[in-house]
Amino acid sequence: MSLVFPHTFVPWFRAVAPYIHKYRGNTFVVGVTGELIAAGKLNAFVQDLAILHAMGIKLVLVHGFRPQVNEQLAAKGQTSRYHRGTRITDAVTLDCAQEAAGQLRFEIEAAFSQGLPNTPMANATVRVVSGNFLTARPIGIVDGVDYMHSGVVRRVDSAAMRRAIDIGATVLLSPFGFSPTGEAFNLTMEEVATATAVALQADKLLFLTEIAGIQEDPKDPDSAIDTELALADAKRLLAALPPPNQPTDLAFYLQYCVKACEGGVERSHILPLAVDGAILQEVFTHDGIGTMVVDEKLESVHEATADDVGGILQLIEPFERDGTLVRRERTEIERDIANYTVIEHDGVIFGCAALYPYPEARTAEMAALTVSPQVQSQGDGERLLKRIEQRARSLGLDSIFVLTTRTMHWFIKRGFAQVDPDWLPEARKRKYNWDRRSQVLVKKLG
Template identity: 85%
Template sequence: MDLVFPHTFVPWFRSVAPYIHAYRGKTFVVGITGELVAAGKLNFFAQDMAILHAMGVRLVLVHGFRPQVNEQLAAKGQTARFSHGMRITDSVALDCAQEAAGQLRFEIEAAFSQGLPNTPMANSTVRVVSGNFLTARPVGIIDGIDFQHSGVVRKVDAASIRKLIDIGALVLLSPFGFSPTGEAFNLSMEDVATQTAIALQADKLVFMTEVPGIHEDPTNPETPIDTELALVDAERLLAKLPPPMQPTDVGFYLQHCVKACDGGVERSHILPFSTDGALLMEVFTHDGIGTMVVDEKLESLREAGSDDVGGILQLIEPFERDGTLVKRDRTEIERDIANYTVIEHDGVIFGCAALYPYPEARTGEMAALTVSPQVQGQGDGDKILKRVEQRARTMGLDSIFVLTTRTMHWFIKRGFAPVDPDWLPEARKRKYNWDRRSQVLVKKLG
């Protein structure tokens, strides 16, 4: 064994533990495209899902089958037809969809039945249950086009699904629904996953897709992936985009993420299945991979205004009293209020931080990062940190730094590194309190 391995494994596993605690008993609805299966990624994906299952996550899996149905149609000399981003399902296409769904369900059940030694599936027991949980209605005729046997979800039998995931089963949904008269309709994976997540009020909706996520500039694929989008920003972006028609269009999965968040799902994710372990990286690491749409309607994360001075003072006063924070008086906070970011729940400020830029050194100080003890451990500190990082990037800064005497480990876990106080910009170094002996930690902004 590599002697260095325990020194890297133990800190890593400890850093993952908070996420394990946070997600035990939570409900995830995961939608996978047929392209994931066609690309040979199913076995590794099943292993990652089995790990989530072992961690106590309640799972619903929805599979797509676009390429498989197209392959079946081609074998019968037929051409796949689409319009308005949906398949036109005639009787031949419906037969092909049923054949493809049966084959995929068999493959998925086989993947979750693995138990080879020396693999993540060793000693795992994942019971896959499927059934007629979806009631559907026909799409009908749109712009003169008859979609025939294509449908949309009318109702999800959430009560039955909950009973199954409560006893540890993984519920598998195929994109088929049935009318009260027994007629079958071909549905889209995205619609099924979204409506199921809303019906269950799931904690997460995850799409494993062909796309890497939403780029910061959606028109330029060379720009970085926007790892977190507030719901209001996602809605604003969708309004600017043309109606998505193809799965590779920017808004194709984003529209479903927005719909889910509007329907009460707290977080929706767009992840690339081409990246091995993308699901685990998104769930168990701070920055994740792909794009997450977050519903912030229950709370407000924003820049502070003059009306917030009293709330900030009330929040930070206990931490000043015990020496965690440096004392700041009302006049100082009123003067610097534009530097502050706050997070509030129902009009009460539960967290704040200030950013003081030093443009000449292309860095900025994050000061007074505070989260109320009432909500600590719920991720508000991470949200404020990300917003401050965004503000710093907007200002053209390359890094941010903090001075702390008690919370250095929290910052180190989030990418900060300790440096000598001599690193500080000259203007800040002159104000450094050598008696307090604060540690200086820096985070580079990528």
């Protein structure tokens, strides 16, 4: 019998709930490299996709097969040939690609058909639909190199694909396309996934890849992964990187993410196949695990509206319960909502603070400064403080003050100084709770 720990499971599940609501009915196109399948990770990966499917997410899965084709070629005494990162497909290579694709489609469909008790696939019913959804044309001759049976996507039958996913099926695409004359062309998984995501105007394009994502400093392989890249920044970075020749080059997947976002896909992701459950971590956690390219930054600091009341209440409730914050009723927050500033990420509020001016004393109180435990130590508190200071300056005030019982040192490190409660404006002093013994700290606004 497994142990369940409510003190960790329940808060985690509640934190995931906003994403479940948000993504129900969304369309995700997932591109998975053949390396993931070769590494024996197919069953766990399919289980994760089945969880997304159960949550009402519409899925298109595009598989790659580079290592499988290379293995088939080696068995026939042939070698793989590439130019600018794209395979040159002669007649033998085309046969190997068709064999590899057939085998992989069989394995993927078998994985989706699992239903063993006590596994994530128990009670799962995921129907897989494949077909000739792609029309292709040959790449032709580039730089004097004949790509032969290698092609590019000419058209995606998005209407037929949409009918399939709208009835609950998962569409499975191999990197093959066919010409109007019936000729087969070997395509790249990355191009197929990107073209499909654009044609469907998918909500997300996710690549499970050999790389962990895009480093904050591409010249330093040990630097942290940049979890969110604005499209403009991604394009600048792409222009500065050398042209990619293989999938492990930083620019390889980044170029497809940029193309997808330019084509109307809201978000495109580069995820590490080496991490178990990478797609779940990316979709259902605040910062994710890989790199996400978006048309604009998802995180915004803005003044609150009536629509934010529920999110603010949910954010501050645990801190009110443990005594860190003074309890505020919903009616009070609704009345004062114009005083609040919030940090919102992807539709979820992760931080808030309120400003209550005392113009007669040329000061204001910053109250209810709260940052979700999920994102603490990531600078959201400083961003909220900076916005509150800006709001106070715009009102012509000389200072802001806070009352706190537990976070005095955080404020002191950011330029606040402790004063006696008698310093408070008369109107605020009358409401001061002497039993709570809050520390009063003031910051001069330069």
